[in-house]
Amino acid sequence: xxxxxxxxxxxxxxxxxxxxxxxxxxxxxxxxxxxxxxxxxxxxxxxxxxxxxxxxxxxxxxxxxxxxxxxxxxxxxxxxxxxxxxxxxxxxxxxxxxxxxxxxxxxxxxxxxxxxxxxxxxxxxxxxxxxxxxxxxxxxxxxxxxxxxxxxxxxxxxxxxxxxxxxxxxxxxxxxxxxxxxxxxxxxxxxxxxxxxxxxxxxxxxxxxxxxxxxxxxxxxxxxxxxxxxxxxxxxxxxxxxxxxxxxxxxxxxxxxxxxxxxxxxxxxxxxxxxxxxxxxxxxxxxxxxxxxxxxxxxxxxxxxxxxxx
Numbered sequence: 001x002x003x004x005x006x007x008x009x010x011x012x013x014x015x016x017x018x019x020x021x022x023x024x025x026x027x028x029x030x031x032x033x034x035x036x037x038x039x040x041x042x043x044x045x046x047x048x049x050x051x052x053x054x055x056x057x058x059x060x061x062x063x064x065x066x067x068x069x070x071x072x073x074x075x076x077x078x079x080x081x082x083x084x085x086x087x088x089x090x091x092x093x094x095x096x097x098x099x100x101x102x103x104x105x106x107x108x109x110x111x112x113x114x115x116x117x118x119x120x121x122x123x124x125x126x127x128x129x130x131x132x133x134x135x136x137x138x139x140x141x142x143x144x145x146x147x148x149x150x151x152x153x154x155x156x157x158x159x160x161x162x163x164x165x166x167x168x169x170x171x172x173x174x175x176x177x178x179x180x181x182x183x184x185x186x187x188x189x190x191x192x193x194x195x196x197x198x199x200x201x202x203x204x205x206x207x208x209x210x211x212x213x214x215x216x217x218x219x220x221x222x223x224x225x226x227x228x229x230x231x232x233x234x235x236x237x238x239x240x241x242x243x244x245x246x247x248x249x250x251x252x253x254x255x256x257x258x259x260x261x262x263x264x265x266x267x268x269x270x271x272x273x274x275x276x277x278x279x280x281x282x283x284x285x286x287x288x289x290x291x292x293x294x295x296x297x298x299x300x301x302x303x304x305x306x307x308x309x310x
Contacts (some may be wrong), residue, residue: 021049022238022307023284029226031271033218037210039264040256043274044215045224045238045282061098062300065106066251068096069151076149078111079131087136088169090115090149091129099124099300102132105160105255107152107192114138114192116155116172118163120298135163135172137191152192154251156259157227157234159191161310164296179262200261207257208250215249226274226281226309227256230265233277236295236309244305281309 021027026049035042068074073096080086090111094100100123107116115134123130137155155163159175166172176191185194195201215222223245224238237252239245280290291297291307298306 022240022282022304023287024282025049027223027238027282029274029278029282030222031275034271035211035214036267037207038260039229039267040207040211040234040260041228041267041274042211042225042256043228043271043278044218044222045226045236045278046219046221047223047242048221063094063096063098063100064251065100065102066151068094068100069108069149071096074100075129076108076111077129078146087113088118088133089131090134092123092132093127093129094123094125095127097125101300103154103251104163105155107137107155107195108134108149109152109192110147110149112143112146113141114152114190116159116163116191118167120296122300135169137172137176138189138193139173139176140189153195154254154258155191156262157255158259158263160255161235164308165294165310183262194262195258203261204254204257207260208253211253211257212250215246225252226278228274229260229263229267231268231273232265233273234259236277236281236307238307240303240305248306277309281307 026047028046028048030044030046033044035044063073065074069076073094075093075095077091078086079089079091090108102117102121102123104117104119107114113136116137118133118135121132123132154160159172162171162175176189179191180186180188180194183194183197183200185197188194220242223240223242224236226236227234234256239248280286281295291309295307295309297304298308
């Protein structure tokens with residue numbers, strides 16, 4: 001458990017750790033390049049002052065959860081039979097030779113219940129199993145036998161914000177119940193099943209394909225975006241470099257496209273909310289307090305590589 005806590009510190013450490021600029025004037029919000037598709041608006045963020053990424057590039061190999069599970073390099077299992085303290089953790093073994101990155105909001109289906117990871121976590125390689133915190137996203141199922149876990153994608157931005165800020169299983173279930181009712185899925189308590197509903201899944205993929213094509217046709221200085229739907233800001237994702245941004249882009253788009261399909265309203269042309277949000281998030285003076293209340297940092301071996309705004 002000690003090793004896990006040390007790695008967790010790398011993620012949740014304070015601004016005292018070395019970091020590259022994630023504020024103005026190193027970054028620029030490209031309002032003129034705003035991308036809109038039905039219920040989702042994404043405004044690209046570009047890096048106009050080169051960040052020193054040498055430290056990130058030399059910290060070692062990393063492995064994403066989806067890739068690790070698909071290749072059989074990551075083993076996930078229940079810690080035991082039904083008990084409250086067992087529901088909220090899973091045992092994970094990283095059999096690869098790389099650091100395993102697990103992001104809050106990532107879903108695994110199977111076990112005794114479907115789960116979602118409760119926080120950003122980095123696990124080192126090796127045969128030692130680590131306990132990792134999770135929330136249940138399938139309220140009414142506890143199987144009599146453990147099923148094999150499979151990767152289930154990511155939650156929408158709304159549920160992930162609850163996971164990252166409220167830290168409460170009941171609130172997670174409350175949000176899932178609301179979404180199930182809104183989409184007439186009351187015969188099931190499974191959030192994963194809701195996302196896999198044919199209509200919702202197909203619509204989400206249409207969104208993702210559109211935005212992937214748009215971003216891949218842009219220049220090479222994009223490192224993030226601000227997302228909104230209707231008159232609501234959904235959040236922001238900014239990474240240290242373009243290469244890391246494009247590696248993470250499919251997963252990031254899944255998070256916001258899912259939210260647009262589940263709860264979104266028609267995107268508007270007005271940008272005043274996004275401008276105010278960007279000025280708060282990216283101001284050198286206001287960013288620390290903003291992220292303390294409505295966002296988070298992601299560190300890898302003492303280097304800040306991503307900020308997320310809620």
